[in-house]
Amino acid sequence: MSQMLIKNMPEYRIKMTKRACDNPKTLYNIEFAQETVKEGAVTNTSVYSLFLTQQEIELLIQGLR
Numbered sequence: 001m002s003q004m005l006i007k008n009m010p011e012y013r014i015k016m017t018k019r020a021c022d023n024p025k026t027l028y029n030i031e032f033a034q035e036t037v038k039e040g041a042v043t044n045t046s047v048y049s050l051f052l053t054q055q056e057i058e059l060l061i062q063g064l065r
Contacts, residue, residue, distance in 0.1 A: 012036050027051050 006014040014034050021027040030052055036044040052060065 006032075010037065021051065026053050028054065028057065030057065 017031045030050045032048045
């Protein structure tokens with residue numbers, strides 16, 4: 001599993017987590033979590049979960065460049 005903090009602002013933060021799937025072994029679960037922060041506490045979380053192969057992840061990376 002790997003995690004990274006993509007954006008950290010006083011009002012919100014965006015995190016990404018990548019996990020290998022058990023079955024099929026060729027898939028990864030990529031999870032983006034956006035947390036709304038108010039007065040230092042998380043007040044809301046939105047989670048977007050994708051199941052992608054390594055090739056699809058590389059295509060996503062290329063598209064973001």
